[in-house]
Amino acid sequence: TTWKGIAEIAGVPLSADTVDNWSQIQTFKAKPDDLLICTYPKSGTTWIQEIVDMIEQNGDVEKCQRALIQHRHPFIEWARPPQPSGVDKANEMPSPRTLKSHLPAQLLPPSFWTSNCKFIYVARNAKDCMVSYYHFYRMSQVLPDPGTWDEYFEVFINGKVNWGSWFDHVRGWWEIRDRHQILFLFYEDMKRDPKHEIQKVMQFMGKNLDEKILDKIVQETSFEKMKENPMTNRSTVPKSILDQSISPFMRKGTVGDWKNHFTVAQNERFDELYREKMKGTSINFCMKL
Numbered sequence: 001t002t003w004k005g006i007a008e009i010a011g012v013p014l015s016a017d018t019v020d021n022w023s024q025i026q027t028f029k030a031k032p033d034d035l036l037i038c039t040y041p042k043s044g045t046t047w048i049q050e051i052v053d054m055i056e057q058n059g060d061v062e063k064c065q066r067a068l069i070q071h072r073h074p075f076i077e078w079a080r081p082p083q084p085s086g087v088d089k090a091n092e093m094p095s096p097r098t099l100k101s102h103l104p105a106q107l108l109p110p111s112f113w114t115s116n117c118k119f120i121y122v123a124r125n126a127k128d129c130m131v132s133y134y135h136f137y138r139m140s141q142v143l144p145d146p147g148t149w150d151e152y153f154e155v156f157i158n159g160k161v162n163w164g165s166w167f168d169h170v171r172g173w174w175e176i177r178d179r180h181q182i183l184f185l186f187y188e189d190m191k192r193d194p195k196h197e198i199q200k201v202m203q204f205m206g207k208n209l210d211e212k213i214l215d216k217i218v219q220e221t222s223f224e225k226m227k228e229n230p231m232t233n234r235s236t237v238p239k240s241i242l243d244q245s246i247s248p249f250m251r252k253g254t255v256g257d258w259k260n261h262f263t264v265a266q267n268e269r270f271d272e273l274y275r276e277k278m279k280g281t282s283i284n285f286c287m288k289l
């Protein structure tokens with residue numbers, strides 16, 4: 001498989017446009033009241049964005065949709081000239097800002113650390129993340145063709161997908177979680193008890209919404225609702241970028257779909273690699289619900 005249009009920063013594959021814009025990204029000036037949503041791709045980014053949006057808008061669906069249309073959460077490393085970059089968009093935005101990034105902690109613009117921002121990191125178990133990313137690669141018309149599942153398997157475990165190794169990403173963020181204001185969430189917890197996790201997000205954001213609004217946010221951010229909603233299901237993105245006839249963006253939204261993809265041999269190999277790469281961490285993932 002050839003991986004075109006991709007460059008690397010410190011061994012992490014990123015889109016060539018992001019790499020071209022790297023100095024603007026690294027010198028980005030974060031502000032103390034910024035909130036950064038950060039994830040490894042396919043870990044539930046859109047989901048947490050919708051939750052944060054709903055909390056910001058006090059459960060007002062209308063306002064939330066308007067916010068999404070206006071791209072409320074600039075994607076810090078996103079660059080595709082001649083359109084304004086993620087940094088350009090963030091710079092134009094009034095505070096308090098909510099921003100989004102998929103960058104591993106060590107590549108984040110340093111001002112995020114020095115201005116003591118708040119971060120929400122969502123982690124998803126490696127196997128489901130890998131499966132979701134595979135289908136995303138298939139439907140994306142701007143990413144390289146992932147080839148067969150078996151071919152893609154090698155690329156993923158070698159950390160050669162965009163934004164790099166899942167292991168390094170999750171480990172990197174996990175290890176610094178107590179040194180900064182990081183709310184570290186798990187996709188699987190959000191599935192199992194969305195209300196509880198949404199409550200945590202609300203408290204972290206310093207909001208206090210009443211029970212009725214909280215219940216509404218739980219409903220409105222369910223997979224089913226978000227799959228129907230053109231503002232969250234990405235149906236507004238042209239087919240030349242995301243071809244949803246190949247695989248929908250809101251694909252399954254479950255825990256454990258990896259069992260339908262991994263062979264027994266791949267699973268054993270993955271588990272062994274996992275133990276090696278995650279050795280010494282206390283992080284623990286749920287692999288099925």
Ligand code: A3P
Pocket residue numbers: 039040041042043044045046047128131132133135221222223224226249250251252253254257
């Ligand atoms: P699947 O491909 O496993 O279905 P991201 O937003 O980071 O790109 O992540 C996309 C993944 O999150 C997809 O996973 C998508 O279906 C899932 N997802 C999005 N919204 C969700 C929700 N409300 N509940 C559960 N899963 C959701």
